[in-house]
Amino acid sequence: MIYPIIAYGNPILKKEAEEINEGEDINELISDMFDTMDNANGVGLAAPQINKGIRLFVIDSALMLDEDSDEKGFRKVFINPIILDEYGDDYSFEEGCLSIPDVRAEITRPETLTIEYFDENWNLKEEEFSGMTARVIQHEYDHLEGILFVDYIKGLKKRLVKSKLIDVSKGKVPTEYSMIYPTR
Known part of the structure; x- marks a missing residue:
């Protein structure tokens, strides 16, 4: 099933998502989230973006990589993730979001992170990711915390995107x- 994407302004995008009960059968939802992300040509999708206030996101970071990149992309599921640490050099990259179409902005994030999460089989993992994969994870993780990439924009740049957000x-x-x- 392909879900509609929740647009900017809907309150669910600003709420902290709830943990999923360990062992809960969410395989169909995971499959639907990948289908929804792929249908929208996205590289990541968090459950709040399909109106589900739970701590779940999916990514396909391979789509963000240049052909000559040394980095390996990942198609992964993250259930009840916790970012344990972010480190390395901060770098800027132009981000966008399926919930905020036609708005892009340079966002600065640390290059590496360590994250703990359950995979789709409820195996607990702790892994380190860097580069574009880390950025996609950080962006989707923010959705679970009720943070949108436009929340990082400040000053004049924020005022310039305000009408687009409306x-x-x-x-x-x-x-x-x-x-x-949310309004139509």
Whole structure:
């Protein structure tokens, strides 16, 4: 099943997501999330973006990598993740979001992270990720914390995107995937 994406302005995107009970059968939801992400040509999707307030996200960071990149991309599931540490040099990259179409901004994040999470089989993992994969994880993890990438924009840049954000919340931005808008 392909879910519609929740648009900027919906309160669920600003709420901290709830933990999933360990062992709960969410395999169908995981499959649906990958289908939804792929349908929208995304590289990550968090459960709040499909109106589910739970600590779950999926990624496919291989889509972010250049052909000549040494980095290996990952198609992964993260259940009840906890970022344990972020470190390394901070670097900027232009980010976007399926919930905020047509808005992009340079966001600075640390290059490496260590994260603890359950995989789709409820195996507890602790792994380190760097580069684009770390960035995709950080972006999706923020969704579980009720943080959007536009929350990092400050000052004049924030004022410049404000009208675009209002347009997104009103459904005045065309997308090739289905969305649910808070005001229309």
